Amino acid sequence: MYIGVDYYPEHWPKERWATDARLMKKAGFNVVRLAEFDWVNIEPADGQFNFEMWDEALGVLRSQGIHAILCTPTAVMPAWVAAKHPETLAMQKDGTRIVWGVRKNNCFSSGTYRFLSQRVTRAMAGHFAETPNVIGWQTDNEFGSPECFCDSCRKSFQHWLRAKYGTLAELNRAWGTHFWGHRVQSWEEITLPVDRGSHNPGACLDWQRHFSWLNVRFQREQVQILREVCPKHFVTHNFMGLYQELDYYDLARDLDFVSWDNYPVWGPPETRYRASMAADLMRGLKRKNFWIMEQTAGPCGWGTFGRNVRPGELRSVAYQQLAHGADGQLWFRWRTCTAGREQYWHGLLGHDGKALRRYEEAAQVATEYRRLEKELAGTTVKADVAIVYDYQSLWATRIQPAFAKNDYVGAVGRYYDALLRAGVNVDMVNTDADLSAYRSVLAPRLYVLPDELAEKLEAYVRAGGTLLGDGRLGVKDATGLCHARTLPGRLSECLGIEIPEYEALPDETSYGVTGRGRMEGRFAAIHYADWTTPRRAEALAKFDEWHVDAYAAVTRNAFGKGAAWYVGTVFKEPSFYDLLIRELLKDAGVAPEIVPPEGVEVSVRSAGRKRVAFLVNHTEEEKTVSLPRRMTDLLTGASGLREVRLGRHGVAVLK
Ligand code: GAL
Numbered sequence: 123m124y125i126g127v128d129y130y131p132e133h134w135p136k137e138r139w140a141t142d143a144r145l146m147k148k149a150g151f152n153v154v155r156l157a158e159f160d161w162v163n164i165e166p167a168d169g170q171f172n173f174e175m176w177d178e179a180l181g182v183l184r185s186q187g188i189h190a191i192l193c194t195p196t197a198v199m200p201a202w203v204a205a206k207h208p209e210t211l212a213m214q215k216d217g218t219r220i221v222w223g224v225r226k227n228n229c230f231s232s233g234t235y236r237f238l239s240q241r242v243t244r245a246m247a248g249h250f251a252e253t254p255n256v257i258g259w260q261t262d263n264e265f266g267s268p269e270c271f272c273d274s275c276r277k278s279f280q281h282w283l284r285a286k287y288g289t290l291a292e293l294n295r296a297w298g299t300h301f302w303g304h305r306v307q308s309w310e311e312i313t314l315p316v317d318r319g320s321h322n323p324g325a326c327l328d329w330q331r332h333f334s335w336l337n338v339r340f341q342r343e344q345v346q347i348l349r350e351v352c353p354k355h356f357v358t359h360n361f362m363g364l365y366q367e368l369d370y371y372d373l374a375r376d377l378d379f380v381s382w383d384n385y386p387v388w389g390p391p392e393t394r395y396r397a398s399m400a401a402d403l404m405r406g407l408k409r410k411n412f413w414i415m416e417q418t419a420g421p422c423g424w425g426t427f428g429r430n431v432r433p434g435e436l437r438s439v440a441y442q443q444l445a446h447g448a449d450g451q452l453w454f455r456w457r458t459c460t461a462g463r464e465q466y467w468h469g470l471l472g473h474d475g476k477a478l479r480r481y482e483e484a485a486q487v488a489t490e491y492r493r494l495e496k497e498l499a500g501t502t503v504k505a506d507v508a509i510v511y512d513y514q515s516l517w518a519t520r521i522q523p524a525f526a527k528n529d530y531v532g533a534v535g536r537y538y539d540a541l542l543r544a545g546v547n548v549d550m551v552n553t554d555a556d557l558s559a560y561r562s563v564l565a566p567r568l569y570v571l572p573d574e575l576a577e578k579l580e581a582y583v584r585a586g587g588t589l590l591g592d593g594r595l596g597v598k599d600a601t602g603l604c605h606a607r608t609l610p611g612r613l614s615e616c617l618g619i620e621i622p623e624y625e626a627l628p629d630e631t632s633y634g635v636t637g638r639g640r641m642e643g644r645f646a647a648i649h650y651a652d653w654t655t656p657r658r659a660e661a662l663a664k665f666d667e668w669h670v671d672a673y674a675a676v677t678r679n680a681f682g683k684g685a686a687w688y689v690g691t692v693f694k695e696p697s698f699y700d701l702l703i704r705e706l707l708k709d710a711g712v713a714p715e716i717v718p719p720e721g722v723e724v725s726v727r728s729a730g731r732k733r734v735a736f737l738v739n740h741t742e743e744e745k746t747v748s749l750p751r752r753m754t755d756l757l758t759g760a761s762g763l764r765e766v767r768l769g770r771h772g773v774a775v776l777k
Contacts, residue, residue, distance in 0.1 A: 123495050125449035125488045126153035128416055131179040132160055133459050139182040145477060147186040150488030154183060154190050155415060155452055158263050161195035161242060170747040171245045183684040184255040192256055194344050196239045197263035198225040203238060203339030214318050229270040231278040236343060243344045247351035258356035258416060261344050265337045268366040271314050280309045282332045291407035296601035299325035310762050324602035326521045328496035334368045345376045360415035369513040371552045374407035374750050377777040381415035386439055388429060391721040391740035392539055399538045401446035403511055406550035411447040411502050416454035420468030420480055427466040434771030436483045438738055441773040445725035445736030447503045453484055490757055494775060497734055497756055501727035505547035506561040506712045509534060512553050515569040518602060524594055525626035525650040533567045540699035545714035545724045562710035571596035582681030583616050588710040593650050593690040615685045618659030618679030624652045634666035635675045640705045645698045647675055652690030685709045719745050735776045739768035753777060
C-alpha cells in the first residue's frame with residue numbers, strides 16, 4: 123500500500139530537502155507526487171530540457187526509500203509558450219484569450235499545444251524511465267478546463283460532427299434543426315453553442331461530448347508516449363470525484379487505475395457521504411480500486427480558507443477512502459507554501475516547516491495502514507446494489523433540467539445516502555455495465571434512454587432484478603430529441619405505468635403524499651410531479667390534492683421474475699428514502715451485515731471468503747455499533763467483540 127504526500131521540492135531551498143525526506147520516512151510515507159506544474163524549469167526554452175534539479179531531488183527521496191509519481195507538467199504552460207504561441211491560450215466566450223498567469227489555460231485542440239505536450243512528455247519519460255524510485259505518472263492535473271471557443275475548436279467540432287453523423291441530413295435530423303429554421307447546409311456553417319440555456323439542446327450535448335473527447339485525446343497522446351517509453355511505470359490521472367464536465371469513464375479507459383483529489387466538505391454526515399459516493403464512482407470508472415492523489419491536509423482556500431481539521435478528521439477521511447477501495451493515498455500537501463496563490467492551502471507542515479498535529483495524525487494513519495496491509499491485500503468492495511451513473515443524462519439534465527431544482531448529482535445522492543444509511547455497499551456503474559450481477563439497480567434521472575438501454579433494463583427485471591426509476595426517466599434519445607412516446611416510453615410495460623402529464627412545482631408548492639402498505643406514511647412531494655397512472659403496477663403512494671389524487675407518486679410492478687419501482691416526484695423527507703430503500707432491498711433479498719447507527723458508515727472490502735468491515739463515525743458523538751457475530755478489531759487487536767464503541771470521528775476495522 124502506498125501512502126505519502128504531494129511534494130514540491132522546487133518551492134524550497136535544496137538544503138531543506140533532506141530534512142523533508144527524513145520527516146516523510148519517519149511518518150511512514152513511501153511515496154510522493156512531484157513536478158505537477160514545473161514545465162518551465164524542465165523546458166526553460168523551446169526544446170531545451172533540464173532535469174538536474176529533479177534528479178537531485180529524486181536522489182534525496184530515494185535515500186529515504188521514498189518512491190515518486192511524476193506528472194506531465196502540461197497544466198501550466200511556461201510564459202515563453204504563451205508569448206511565442208498565443209493561439210495555445212484558450213479563447214473565452216467573449217472572443218478574448220485567457221491572460222497567461224493562472225493555470226489550466228490552454229486550448230486542447232491547438233496543434234501547437236498538443237505538439238509541445240507530447241514533446242515534453244517524451245523528454246521526461248525518456249529521462250526518468252530508468253530512475254529507480256520513479257514508479258508511475260500522473261497525466262496533467264485535473265482535466266476538464268478551460269472550455270475554449272477559438273477557431274481551431276470550432277473546426278475541430280465540425281470535423282468531429284462530420285465523423286459522427288456522416289451526412290448533414292443525419293446531423294439535421296439528430297439535432298432537430300427543423301425547429302427555428304436551424305437547418306445547416308454545410309459543415310462550416312455549424313457554430314459553437316456558447317449558451318447552454320438557449321442553443322439547440324442536441325448541439326449543446328454534442329459540444330459537451332466534443333469537449334470531453336478533446337481532453338481524453340490530449341491525455342491519450344501523453345499516455346501512448348508513457349507506455350512506449352516507460353513500460354514499467356503505471357499511468358494515472360487525478361480525477362475530481364463528482365466533477366461534471368468530462369465523461370470520466372472515457373478519461374479512465376486509457377489509464378492503469380483512477381486516482382482522485384478528495385477535499386471533503388465538513389459538516390453533518392450527509393455532506394461527508396459525498397466523498398463516499400465519489401469514491402464509489404471513482405472505483406466504478408474502471409471497476410477496480412483507486413488511489414487518492416490529493417487528500418485534504420488542513421484548512422484550504424485560495425483567498426480565504428475554511429475551518430481547520432479537527433482531531434481525528436484526517437484519520438477518518440483516510441479510512442473512509444480506504445473502506446471504499448483506495449489502495450494508495452497522498453496528502454495534499456507536504457508543507458504550506460509561502461508563495462503564490464496557494465499560501466492558504468495548508469499542508470501537514472506549517473509555513474514554518476514544523477511538523478504539526480496534522481503531520482502526527484497522518485503518521486498514525488501510515489503506521490496503522492502497515493498493520494492492515496496483509497489483511498487488505500487483494501480485497502475490493504463488492505456490492506449487490508448498483509446505481510447507474512450516466513454522464514449523458516447528467517449533461518442533458520444540465521442543458522434542460524426540466525424543473526428548477528433538478529440537479530443530477532443531488533438526485534443520485536438522495537438514494538445513495540439512504541443506501542449508505544442502510545449499511546449496504548454500492549457500485550456506481552456506467553450504462554454499459556453488466557447488470558446481471560446485481561440484485562438491485564437504481565437508475566435515477568436516466569433522462570437519456572436509447573432503446574437498447576431500455577431493453578437491457580427490461581431484460582434485467584424480467585430475469586429477476588429489482589429496478590428503480592424516477593422522474594424524467596427516458597425522456598430523451600441519445601441525440602437529445604424527445605422520444606415521441608408516452609412516458610416512460612419503452613419502459614412502460616416493465617414499470618406497469620403511463621405518465622401522460624407532469625409538472626414542475628414552484629418552490630412554495632408541495633403536495634401531500636399518502637403511502638399505503640409497504641410505503642405507509644405521510645410525506646411531502648416537492649420540485650416535480652409525474653401524474654402517473656398505474657396500468658399494471660400497484661400504487662404504493664398517492665398524491666393528496668384534489669387535482670392529482672387520481673395519480674400515483676410511487677409504484678411497484680411485478681414483472682417477469684423481478685420488480686420495477688417508480689418514484690414520480692422528489693420527497694422532502696430523507697425518511698421517505700430510508701423506507702423506500704428498505705423495501706427495495708427486501709424485494710432484492712439484500713440484507714446488510716451491520717446496520718450502522720445514525721452518522722456511522724459501514725463498508726466491506728472482501729476477497730474470496732475474506733471480509734474486512736470498516737466503520738467510520740462521521741459525528742462528534744460517541745457511537746456504539748452492535749456486531750452480527752464475534753469480531754476482531756484489526757487496529758486495536760481486541761477480539762471476540764459483539765459491539766464496538768467509536769469515539770468522535772472514530773474508526774474501526776473488523777474481521
Ligand atoms: C487541486 C490541485 C492542486 C492544488 C489544490 C489546491 O485541485 O490539483 O494542484 O492546486 O487543488 O488548490
